[in-house]
Amino acid sequence: MTVAALIVAAGRGSRAGEGLPKQYRPVGGLPVLARTLQAFRAHPDISRIVVVIHPDDAELYAAAVRRADAGSDASLLSVPGGETRQESVFRGLEALEAFAPASVLVHDAARPFADRALIDRAIAAARRTNAAVPGIPVTDTVKVVAPDGLVVSTPDRASLRAVQTPQAFSFPALLQAHRRAAAEGLRDFTDDGALAAWAGLPVHVFEGDPRNVKLTHGADFLDAERRLNEGTMTYLTRLGTGFDVHAFQDGDHVWLGGIRVPHDRGVLAHSDGDVILHALTDAILGALADGDIGTHFPPSDPQWRGASSDRFLAHAAGLVRQRGGIIDHLDATLLCERPRLGPHREAMRRRIADIAGLRLDQVSLKATTTEKLGFTGRGEGLAAQAAATIRLPETAP
Structure with a gap:
C-alpha cells in the first residue's frame, strides 16, 4: 500500500511575530520546513511528498529544500496553497491524485x-481505518465558557485529547470528503479530522507524542533551540526599559495597548499616540541596544504621520527574532487619572501578545494614578513606562 505525505506550509505564522513565516525560520541552524522534510523523506514507507506553499514563498521553499538535501528528490513536489488551510490541503490532494x-x-x-515511531503509528492507523488522528492526554482542567465569561461546564479530561499531526487517511476517502466540502461552499475547516468527521467518516485516535510540538509562538522557538542544542547554546538575558508621554487635546478617543478606547479627549501625537505600545517598543529596542523609536521611525518622516503603533512594536519584536533571540516578557504601566485601564486590560493584553507573537501569559499590564500630582494628575495628558526581558544567543552580534 503506497503512502504519501502532504506537508502544509502555506501559512503566514502571524502568532510567531514579525519576520519570516515560521516554517522558514531557522531552528538549530536549519529552516523548520527543512527539518520536517528530513523526517518524512527518511521514512522508507513514504513514496511521495507534496508540500503546499504560499505563492510568494518559492525562493524560501527552494532554500529549505536545499538545506534538507532534497534538491534532486524527484518524489518531492510543491504546489501553491489557497486562502485557507482547507483549500491548501485540497490543492495538495488534487496534486497527489495522479499518483493514486x-x-x-x-x-x-x-x-x-515528528519522529520515525510517530510516523510508523500514523501509517499503521491509515492502513487500519479511513481516518485517524494522533492525540495526547490533556493534563490541564478544561472549562467550557460562555461569551460573558461564565463557566458552562467542566468536561472530564480523561476523555479529552489534544490533537496533533500527522493525521492519517485513506487517500480516496479524504479527497472525496474535501470535494464534498468544496462543493457545498465550506472553506474553513482547520483540521482534516474534523472535515472527515463532517463527511461521515469515523475518526479514530492513535497515540501521539508530547515532543511533537507545533512551533507557534516566539517562546516555542527558544524551547526548540534548547532541545536541539541539548543545553550547549547559551543565552544572555537583557532587560530594557521604555517611557512615553502624550498631552491631551480635543478628541473623542485614545489608542492604548493597540485598542481604541473612547474618551472625552484625544492626544497630540505624530502617530496614533499609543503610549503603551510606544513604551514597549522602546523597552525592546533598549534591550537590543538598538536606538529608540525615533531612530527607527523618525517623526520628521511624513510616512509615519498618524501611523498605527502596532507597526512599531511588531518591528521591534522582529528585530529580536532576526538576531536569533526571544522575548520572554513584556510589562507596562499606564500613568493617568482617566481613562481607566481595567475595562480594557485583557483586550489590550491579547492585542499586544498578537502583535509581538507572544503567549498571553508573557504580557503584563498595570495602571496607576499619580495622586493628582503632576501633569497626569491635573488631567493634562497620560504616560506609560515599560520593561522588556529578552534573551539573545551569546554569539549574537
Missing part, C-alpha cells in the same frame, strides 16, 4: 519533531 496513493498523511510544516 492508498493512504495520505497530512502534517503541519511547523511540527519539525
Whole structure:
C-alpha cells in the first residue's frame, strides 16, 4: 500500500511575530520546513511528498529544500496553497491524485519533531481505518465558557485529547470528503479530522507524542533551540526599559495597548499616540541596544504621520527574532487619572501578545494614578513606562 505525505506550509505564522513565516525560520541552524522534510523523506514507507506553499514563498521553499538535501528528490513536489488551510490541503490532494496513493498523511510544516515511531503509528492507523488522528492526554482542567465569561461546564479530561499531526487517511476517502466540502461552499475547516468527521467518516485516535510540538509562538522557538542544542547554546538575558508621554487635546478617543478606547479627549501625537505600545517598543529596542523609536521611525518622516503603533512594536519584536533571540516578557504601566485601564486590560493584553507573537501569559499590564500630582494628575495628558526581558544567543552580534 503506497503512502504519501502532504506537508502544509502555506501559512503566514502571524502568532510567531514579525519576520519570516515560521516554517522558514531557522531552528538549530536549519529552516523548520527543512527539518520536517528530513523526517518524512527518511521514512522508507513514504513514496511521495507534496508540500503546499504560499505563492510568494518559492525562493524560501527552494532554500529549505536545499538545506534538507532534497534538491534532486524527484518524489518531492510543491504546489501553491489557497486562502485557507482547507483549500491548501485540497490543492495538495488534487496534486497527489495522479499518483493514486492508498493512504495520505497530512502534517503541519511547523511540527519539525515528528519522529520515525510517530510516523510508523500514523501509517499503521491509515492502513487500519479511513481516518485517524494522533492525540495526547490533556493534563490541564478544561472549562467550557460562555461569551460573558461564565463557566458552562467542566468536561472530564480523561476523555479529552489534544490533537496533533500527522493525521492519517485513506487517500480516496479524504479527497472525496474535501470535494464534498468544496462543493457545498465550506472553506474553513482547520483540521482534516474534523472535515472527515463532517463527511461521515469515523475518526479514530492513535497515540501521539508530547515532543511533537507545533512551533507557534516566539517562546516555542527558544524551547526548540534548547532541545536541539541539548543545553550547549547559551543565552544572555537583557532587560530594557521604555517611557512615553502624550498631552491631551480635543478628541473623542485614545489608542492604548493597540485598542481604541473612547474618551472625552484625544492626544497630540505624530502617530496614533499609543503610549503603551510606544513604551514597549522602546523597552525592546533598549534591550537590543538598538536606538529608540525615533531612530527607527523618525517623526520628521511624513510616512509615519498618524501611523498605527502596532507597526512599531511588531518591528521591534522582529528585530529580536532576526538576531536569533526571544522575548520572554513584556510589562507596562499606564500613568493617568482617566481613562481607566481595567475595562480594557485583557483586550489590550491579547492585542499586544498578537502583535509581538507572544503567549498571553508573557504580557503584563498595570495602571496607576499619580495622586493628582503632576501633569497626569491635573488631567493634562497620560504616560506609560515599560520593561522588556529578552534573551539573545551569546554569539549574537
